[in-house]
Amino acid sequence: MKPTVIGSPLGGGVVPLGQRRPLIVKKFGGTSVAGIDRIRRIARIALECQRAGNDVVVVVSAMAGETDRLLKLAHQLLPLPDSRELDVIAATGEQVSVALTALAIQAEGGQAFSLLGHQLPVLTDKAFTRARIQWVEQGPIRRALARGQIAVVAGFQGVDAENNITTLGRGGSDTTAVAVAAALRADVCEIYTDVDGVYTADPRVCPSGRKLSAVSYEEMLELASLGAKVLQVRSVEIAMKYEVPVHVRSSFSEEEGTRILPREQVLEARRLSGLACERGQARVELLGVECSPEQVAELTDLLAELNVSVDMLCHARCSPESTQANINFTLPEGDLRRSLQSLEQFTTRLGARELRVSDGLAKVSLVGIGLRSDPGIAARLCRCLNQHGISVSGLVVNELRVSCLVDAAAADQAVRLLHDLFGLAGEAPVMEPMTSSAPA
Amino acid sequence: MKPTVIGSPLGGGVVPLGQRRPLIVKKFGGTSVAGIDRIRRIARIALECQRAGNDVVVVVSAMAGETDRLLKLAHQLLPLPDSRELDVIAATGEQVSVALTALAIQAEGGQAFSLLGHQLPVLTDKAFTRARIQWVEQGPIRRALARGQIAVVAGFQGVDAENNITTLGRGGSDTTAVAVAAALRADVCEIYTDVDGVYTADPRVCPSGRKLSAVSYEEMLELASLGAKVLQVRSVEIAMKYEVPVHVRSSFSEEEGTRILPREQVLEARRLSGLACERGQARVELLGVECSPEQVAELTDLLAELNVSVDMLCHARCSPESTQANINFTLPEGDLRRSLQSLEQFTTRLGARELRVSDGLAKVSLVGIGLRSDPGIAARLCRCLNQHGISVSGLVVNELRVSCLVDAAAADQAVRLLHDLFGLAGEAPVMEPMTSSAPA
Incomplete structure (x- = not known):
C-alpha cells in the first residue's frame, strides 16, 4: 500500500495515516x-x-x-x-x-x-x-x-x-x-x-500538442471558456473561488493528468499555457451608430435578455472626429440564428447605418499568464497568420489571452502555426507533480 | 357540456356549479x-x-x-x-x-x-x-x-x-x-x-362473466386479495378507510365502469359479487404437532419474518381426544420455494410428525355480502365441484368469501361451474350509477 497523502496534496508533504482520512x-x-x-x-x-x-x-x-x-x-x-x-x-x-x-x-x-x-x-x-x-x-x-x-x-x-x-x-x-x-x-x-489531461492544443488538430502537468485556475477558466471542452466553465469558477485542487485525468490509465491550481502554485517558467479553438462562431457588426454610452448598455441588455453568449465585443468611433461608432462582437452561430430578428429590430430602433453578420468563423485563442508582460505577442500572432494567408477578422487581447477570429476552414492550420510560433510543443514540463494523488 | 357534480358523486345530487369545484x-x-x-x-x-x-x-x-x-x-x-x-x-x-x-x-x-x-x-x-x-x-x-x-x-x-x-x-x-x-x-x-371494470368472473375464463356496476370496499378487498388484478389490495384498504369513492373504468371508452363504495351504498339485491381465481398456489401441511397455542403463534411469527403471504391457515386437533394437531395453510408457490428450508427446520424443532407440501394448485373464491346470511353456500359449492370430479383440497369460509383449493388444471372449469351455480351471469344489474362522474 502506498503512503497516503494527508491535507492538500498540493500544500503539505506526506503525513502518516491516522490524523484525518484524506x-x-x-x-x-x-x-x-x-x-x-x-x-x-x-x-x-x-x-x-x-x-x-x-x-x-x-x-x-x-x-x-x-x-x-x-x-x-x-x-x-x-x-x-x-x-x-x-x-x-x-x-x-x-x-x-x-x-x-x-x-x-x-x-x-x-x-x-x-x-x-x-x-x-x-x-x-x-x-x-x-x-x-x-x-x-x-x-x-x-x-x-x-x-x-x-x-x-x-x-x-x-x-x-x-x-x-x-x-x-x-x-x-x-x-x-x-x-x-x-x-x-x-x-x-x-x-x-476520455482525454488524459489539458493540452497546449487539441492533439487531433495539432500533433505536437503537449499535455500540461499544471495550469492555473485563471488560465483554465480562459481555456474552458474558449472551447477547450475538458471542463465546464462554471466548475473552474467554483474551483478557483474555493481553491479546490482539481486533477483532470484519464479514465483508462493511472497516469498523472493535469493539475489545476492557484496561480502561485504553478511554477513561473511557463508563460503560455495553450491554444483553444472554438468553431461555429459568428460575427455581428453594427455600423454607423450615433455615439452614446447608452447604446452599448442597451445592446448588452438586449443580448443578456436573449441569453446570448457574447465575446470580443468592441465599440469604437468610426474616426476620431466622427460622432458615429461601430459596435462588433462574436457569438455562437446558433445564438445568432435565434436572435437575428431582435438584432435587426434593434438596428432600426438605433438608426444605425448597417447591420452586417458573418458566420462560418472560428475563434483561436492563445492563453497564458505570460501575456500580461508581453504585449508584442498579439502582433507576432497576427503577422504569422497574415504571412500564411489567413486573414484575421477580429482580435481581442486581455491579461490572459489573445483571441483572433479566422475562417473556420483555416482554424486547424492557425492552431498548428501558432503552436509552433510560440514554442508550446518544445517547452519542457514546467512542473512535476509535487505529490501523487492517492492511488486510483 | 354535462352538468357537473359537486360534492361526493355518490352522496348528493347534482348541485349547480360555482360553490366548490369538484x-x-x-x-x-x-x-x-x-x-x-x-x-x-x-x-x-x-x-x-x-x-x-x-x-x-x-x-x-x-x-x-x-x-x-x-x-x-x-x-x-x-x-x-x-x-x-x-x-x-x-x-x-x-x-x-x-x-x-x-x-x-x-x-x-x-x-x-x-x-x-x-x-x-x-x-x-x-x-x-x-x-x-x-x-x-x-x-x-x-x-x-x-x-x-x-x-x-x-x-x-x-x-x-x-x-x-x-x-x-x-x-x-x-x-x-x-x-x-x-x-x-x-x-x-x-x-x-385496460379492462372496463370489475367482473363477476374473468371473462377470458368464464364467457358469462358480467361487469359489476358497483361493489363494496369489503368485497373489493376480498376480490383484490384473491387474485382479481384490477386494483392493488392496499389501495382498496385506503379507499375503505377514508371512504374514497373509486371508479374503475376503461382507458379506451367513456363507458361507466365499476364503482367501489361503502357497503350501505351498494344496494342489497345482490348477495354474491364475484369469483376470483388465484393460480400458482401451494399448500403446506404440518401433521402431528403437539397441541399448544404457542406453536401457531411461533409459526405465524416465522411466516411474517419470511414475509410470506399466507392464507387459509387452519389449526385443528387430529381427533377430539388427541393431544396432537395438524396445521395447514396456503401460500404462493414462489414463497414456498423461498421458505421451504426454514419450514423444514421449524418442523424438526417442533417435533411434528410430518411436513407435507403440494403445489400446482389454484384458489377459487366466491365473494359477496350474501355469504354472511347463507352458510349453505359453502356446501353447495363443494358438492357441485365434487359432482364434476374436481377435488377440493382445502376450504375456508368467512363472512365475505368462500375459498377452495383445487388443482390448477381444473380452475377454469371450477370458475365456470360456480358462476353458473350461483347465477352470477343471470343476475340483473343491481345498481345503476346514482350519478354520472364528471365527463372524461
Whole structure:
C-alpha cells in the first residue's frame, strides 16, 4: 500500500495515516458509466482508493445517450417544451447511474450509498436546464462516509428553493463534483475524462500538442471558456473561488493528468499555457451608430435578455472626429440564428447605418499568464497568420489571452502555426507533480 | 357540456356549479403511458375533465417495460441488489411519465405541473420495494390547482422520513391515486385500466362473466386479495378507510365502469359479487404437532419474518381426544420455494410428525355480502365441484368469501361451474350509477 497523502496534496508533504482520512472526490463522465463493465471499473477504482485509506465520494453523470432518447420524446410533444419538465426527465439519467454505481461497489464487496440532488440537497437557482449551484449541504455525505460507505452523488442535478428539480447544463457534473469537493474541503477533486489531461492544443488538430502537468485556475477558466471542452466553465469558477485542487485525468490509465491550481502554485517558467479553438462562431457588426454610452448598455441588455453568449465585443468611433461608432462582437452561430430578428429590430430602433453578420468563423485563442508582460505577442500572432494567408477578422487581447477570429476552414492550420510560433510543443514540463494523488 | 357534480358523486345530487369545484383524481397505468400517442390521449381526457369545471389531478405509472430494463442491469451487477438502490432506479420510470404527461397537457393548450413522490411528499415507511404510504401532503397539489394547473403526480413512489426514495410494490400507483384522493377529499378517484371494470368472473375464463356496476370496499378487498388484478389490495384498504369513492373504468371508452363504495351504498339485491381465481398456489401441511397455542403463534411469527403471504391457515386437533394437531395453510408457490428450508427446520424443532407440501394448485373464491346470511353456500359449492370430479383440497369460509383449493388444471372449469351455480351471469344489474362522474 502506498503512503497516503494527508491535507492538500498540493500544500503539505506526506503525513502518516491516522490524523484525518484524506477525502477524495472522483467524477466520472457519461462514457465512464456507459455499460455495466465500465460501471464495474468505476467501482474498482473507488474501492481501491478507499482501501488505501481515503474517504471517497464518487460523482457520476448519466449513461451516455440515455437521457437524450427521453428528451427527444419531450420534443415530439412540443417544439419548445417547458424547461421545468425537461429537467425532471433529464435528472433521471444520473438517478439511474448513482444507483447502478452504488450496486457495483456493493458487488465488489464494498459499501456504498447513493445521493440525489434533492437528497443532499444541491441547492441551485431557478434557471432550469442551466441552473447555478448556490449551496451544497455536506451532512448526508459526511454521514455516509462515517458509516464507512462510499458516497455516490448524482452529478448535473439539483433543486431550487421550492424543491423543483433543476439541472446544471452541459458538463454540469464537473460542477457538481467541484462544488461537492469545495463543500467538503476535499483534498482533491479528480475529474476522469476520455482525454488524459489539458493540452497546449487539441492533439487531433495539432500533433505536437503537449499535455500540461499544471495550469492555473485563471488560465483554465480562459481555456474552458474558449472551447477547450475538458471542463465546464462554471466548475473552474467554483474551483478557483474555493481553491479546490482539481486533477483532470484519464479514465483508462493511472497516469498523472493535469493539475489545476492557484496561480502561485504553478511554477513561473511557463508563460503560455495553450491554444483553444472554438468553431461555429459568428460575427455581428453594427455600423454607423450615433455615439452614446447608452447604446452599448442597451445592446448588452438586449443580448443578456436573449441569453446570448457574447465575446470580443468592441465599440469604437468610426474616426476620431466622427460622432458615429461601430459596435462588433462574436457569438455562437446558433445564438445568432435565434436572435437575428431582435438584432435587426434593434438596428432600426438605433438608426444605425448597417447591420452586417458573418458566420462560418472560428475563434483561436492563445492563453497564458505570460501575456500580461508581453504585449508584442498579439502582433507576432497576427503577422504569422497574415504571412500564411489567413486573414484575421477580429482580435481581442486581455491579461490572459489573445483571441483572433479566422475562417473556420483555416482554424486547424492557425492552431498548428501558432503552436509552433510560440514554442508550446518544445517547452519542457514546467512542473512535476509535487505529490501523487492517492492511488486510483 | 354535462352538468357537473359537486360534492361526493355518490352522496348528493347534482348541485349547480360555482360553490366548490369538484376534484377528480384520475390514475393511468403503464399501458396508458406507453408511447407519445397514448400520453396525448391522457392529456385530452384530463383537459376535457378540467374544462368541464373540475379540478383535476392525474396520477401516472411508468411506461410499461421501461424500468424493467434498468432493473435488469441492477440484477446483472448483483443477484440480490440492495433494495434501497433498486428503488432509486425504479422511481425514474414514473419521473419520466409525469414530465411527459405534463408536457402533453401543455401541448394541448393546458397548464400542468408535475410532482414527484419527494416533492409532495408522499411519506412512506422504510420497507423499500414494498413501502406503505403513511401520509400524503396536499399543499403542493392544492397550489398547482389554485394556479389553474392540472397536477400530474408520480405514482408508485414516495420517500421515507429520511428522504430515501421508496416504492410501493406492484400496482402501487393505484395506492398513490387513492391516497392522494383521500388526502384531498376528492370527489372520485378514477382508475383507468385496460379492462372496463370489475367482473363477476374473468371473462377470458368464464364467457358469462358480467361487469359489476358497483361493489363494496369489503368485497373489493376480498376480490383484490384473491387474485382479481384490477386494483392493488392496499389501495382498496385506503379507499375503505377514508371512504374514497373509486371508479374503475376503461382507458379506451367513456363507458361507466365499476364503482367501489361503502357497503350501505351498494344496494342489497345482490348477495354474491364475484369469483376470483388465484393460480400458482401451494399448500403446506404440518401433521402431528403437539397441541399448544404457542406453536401457531411461533409459526405465524416465522411466516411474517419470511414475509410470506399466507392464507387459509387452519389449526385443528387430529381427533377430539388427541393431544396432537395438524396445521395447514396456503401460500404462493414462489414463497414456498423461498421458505421451504426454514419450514423444514421449524418442523424438526417442533417435533411434528410430518411436513407435507403440494403445489400446482389454484384458489377459487366466491365473494359477496350474501355469504354472511347463507352458510349453505359453502356446501353447495363443494358438492357441485365434487359432482364434476374436481377435488377440493382445502376450504375456508368467512363472512365475505368462500375459498377452495383445487388443482390448477381444473380452475377454469371450477370458475365456470360456480358462476353458473350461483347465477352470477343471470343476475340483473343491481345498481345503476346514482350519478354520472364528471365527463372524461
